[in-house]
Amino acid sequence: MKCLFVGSVVVGASACLxxxxxxxxxxxxxxxxQPATQAEEKEDASKGSKDVDRTIxxxxxxxxxxxxxxxxxxxxxxxxxxxxYLECTRDRHVGAFVGSGGEKVTVxxxxxxxxxxxxxxxxxxxxxxxxxxxxxxxxxxxMMKTLKGS
Amino acid sequence: xSTRGAQVLFLFLCSVLIASRPGSAKEKxxxxxxxxxxxxxxxxxxxxxxxxxxKPEQTYVDVGIINYHDERHRAKDGTLKLEVVMPKIKASACxxxxxxxxxxxxxxxxxxxxxxxxxxxxxxxxxxx
Numbered sequence: 001m002k003c004l005f006v007g008s009v010v011v012g013a014s015a016c017l018x019x020x021x022x023x024x025x026x027x028x029x030x031x032x033x034q035p036a037t038q039a040e041e042k043e044d045a046s047k048g049s050k051d052v053d054r055t056i057x058x059x060x061x062x063x064x065x066x067x068x069x070x071x072x073x074x075x076x077x078x079x080x081x082x083x084x085y086l087e088c089t090r091d092r093h094v095g096a097f098v099g100s101g102g103e104k105v106t107v108x109x110x111x112x113x114x115x116x117x118x119x120x121x122x123x124x125x126x127x128x129x130x131x132x133x134x135x136x137x138x139x140x141x142x143m144m145k146t147l148k149g150s
Numbered sequence: 151x152s153t154r155g156a157q158v159l160f161l162f163l164c165s166v167l168i169a170s171r172p173g174s175a176k177e178k179x180x181x182x183x184x185x186x187x188x189x190x191x192x193x194x195x196x197x198x199x200x201x202x203x204x205k206p207e208q209t210y211v212d213v214g215i216i217n218y219h220d221e222r223h224r225a226k227d228g229t230l231k232l233e234v235v236m237p238k239i240k241a242s243a244c245x246x247x248x249x250x251x252x253x254x255x256x257x258x259x260x261x262x263x264x265x266x267x268x269x270x271x272x273x274x275x276x277x278x279x
Contacts, residue, residue, distance in 0.1 A: 044163070068182075069182075069215065069217075069270065072180060072182075072199070072219070072268075073219075073255075073257050073268050073270060074177070074257075074259075074266070074268070075221055075266060075268070091221070093221060093222075093223075093264060097190045101221070103263075131267045133261065138259075142257070145255075149253070
């Protein structure tokens with residue numbers, strides 16, 4: 001009996017997830033889903049992303065400003081800010097299957113003469129780990145783009 | 151627990167999933183001023199010039215950086231396009247007294263269920279002749 005109950009709950013939950021997923025995918029009446037040819041689908045920026053520990057030839061204040069902009073670009077809201085440290089969290093989005101967001105990114109800076117050592121780390125935590133990803137490399141790349149352009 | 155209990159649990163799980171409205175997200179527009187002092191706002195429908203790959207010939211001063219960010223379910227990502235977003239960015243640029251947008255950078259990431267769309271631009275004001 002107990003086995004039957006557990007089985008029915010598992011089957012029920014799976015069916016429910018499937019229904020919710022189909023509902024969401026079928027939802028946008030009147031909102032066209034981008035056709036494959038039109039979509040400028042960029043490769044997943046976080047693919048192969050790893051935590052960063054680099055020394056770059058820019059002053060710390062400039063690096064901090066560029067890092068803040070890069071965090072903004074990836075939807076990371078800065079919660080703690082010091083002259084040598086930034087901490088931000090990405091908004092969590094509920095999905096039908098895995099969802100997205102909720103990662104915590106920290107940026108630690110230390111001055112090395114005219115250069116700056118930068119450490120970017122992404123914390124995924126435990127809840128909803130499957131939908132989370134490492135953002136350290138794309139944040140570093142965006143920051144470098146800003147610094148080179150300035 | 152009986153089959154009745156399982157049915158109740160099933161309905162509860164469904165209601166939680168449907169009520170959470172997967173993918174619902176809010177767009178976020180932030181402005182970071184680069185110059186001190188107050189900005190004289192213009193009407194929201196003011197004319198804002200857009201310089202995608204060039205710079206204005208007139209002399210200008212940076213007013214600040216505008217950042218548009220939206221992240222939503224891929225089933226609802228039809229509005230994540232520069233031409234859809236640009237009027238909102240221009241309206242924000244008017245509010246801070248800008249004349250033009252330069253250095254426009256678009257970042258797009260799509261993975262699994264979600265799509266992320268970000269536009270960053272510098273708002274500038276032309277120097278008086």
